[in-house]
Amino acid sequence: MYQRLPGSGGRLTGVAVEDQLKAYAERVDVRLEALLPPVTERPEILHEAIRYSCLAPGKRLRPAMCMAAAEAAGGEAAMALDAGCAIEMVHAFSLIHDDLPAIDDDDLRRGRPTCHVKFTEGIAILAGDALFSLAFSTMATSSSEAARSLRAVQVLARSSIRLVEGETADILSEGTPVDIATLEFIHANKTGALIAASCEIGAILAGTDPGHVGCLRDYGAQVGLAFQIADDLLNETSTPERLGKAAGSDRERGKATYPALFGIEGSRKAALDAAERGLGCLEGLPGDTSFLRDLAIYTVERLH
């Protein structure tokens, strides 16, 4: 199916994208380590919990997209490194709170005890809150140009509201039949908003014009949707070994998913369409779009 994608240049193995992702992630991890307060800072346990959650192994997809968007907009990755770290802090905050007993009640994340299991529920709530504050403190000094930092803060704040709205809609929908509009609301807000913001902020910090900022935001929204549908599909069709958890676990929890509403084939098509629309948004950008292009293709290639 990937052949329908324009500019894909033949089937990729995915290795090149993963290598590039790793290279971005290494820069992010070094910078995150420096931006987070040391564990010697009072109260020590709070800062331990913050570092445990935010420095946990991860793909650092959002910071990578933020830096790649700066490059696609004609700037340099370094212009968006701190912003990428701020976005990763928001992502880590949202995972800590989502895992809480009163929300998704997850004990494990990527094979490690979740923050509240390791540090108590009270500390997990507060570590999430502190990470959220740190994210805004970091974003507010992300650029040497005040106007760019301020716009980045505005975009981060608005996407964070949408992230919380999406998560709320998600927990409200559990165990009840969900219509297409609700599913789309959940996906667009819970995961789409922060991914779109990552790309938009990278473009803003590169100092590109508003038209290109809009294109990169739209690219992020489409690829974020493709990612989410792909995750839904893999949760349904993959093996427990590849997934690291039981296949079909979303369905069993009564979670709203694409396969439940559109079926396997319909969902594959929806993911592919979103990735194609994302690729279309990259046309005419002034910088190097190769990573973002490869990433869009990689997203849906996982489904083969």
Add this chain to the structure above:
Amino acid sequence: MYQRLPGSGGRLTGVAVEDQLKAYAERVDVRLEALLPPVTERPEILHEAIRYSCLAPGKRLRPAMCMAAAEAAGGEAAMALDAGCAIEMVHAFSLIHDDLPAIDDDDLRRGRPTCHVKFTEGIAILAGDALFSLAFSTMATSSSEAARSLRAVQVLARSSIRLVEGETADILSEGTPVDIATLEFIHANKTGALIAASCEIGAILAGTDPGHVGCLRDYGAQVGLAFQIADDLLNETSTPERLGKAAGSDRERGKATYPALFGIEGSRKAALDAAERGLGCLEGLPGDTSFLRDLAIYTVERLH
């Protein structure tokens, strides 16, 4: 004892300050009502919970201090109205999370069910998170001058981190003997930081010079401390009727308080000293400092 305070102009009845506070609060309530998303916004219950908590009756002390600081710095209250609302959102967010079962476990706040009792724990966590995002979104557009808005965001973010650090130290200290350094850490961060930030941000938004900004921040820190000691004292010495809750409840919960470490008289003196230092910070400011002056005196007058 108030006669020791310079410039107090004789004993105040407190009525004038309360009237002025009410006038500021009315402006804040009208603006907050407009800034918060309507309950018709999806998901409705999230926005209901946000409005329930943030529009609950309150003194709006922090926004009043923010606007009064703008005036003391030679600007107008209107310059700091949106910023004051953003600070009130952070305050409301922190109360929602502090009341949660995993933190202070309070069922009632000012005689009404707390957010999690009324809306479930999950919704309360998310409503707090959404309010926190809304605060930064509001602060990021608080001034027509980008550089001022950005500095206001930076100050808000840093004081929010300190607020969370203070709350964490507070819950960690419950039921264990607390030394003076820890008590001072808790008070300076849990309540002092946001009150100091309120005054600092008002001054920044008025466009005054860095020296005056520093004076107003210091004023806020001192008066915030005086407030906190006064609250500790009133919790210990007042009647349940005046307090709206059992007297001595802090002591029974093993909370770190001034009276526990310094005694009643030592605490009174500490509050008075802090208020005096606060008054001293107002010397030489270019604008109208009368409300801030009266407020500092009012804070400790409650103790007679």
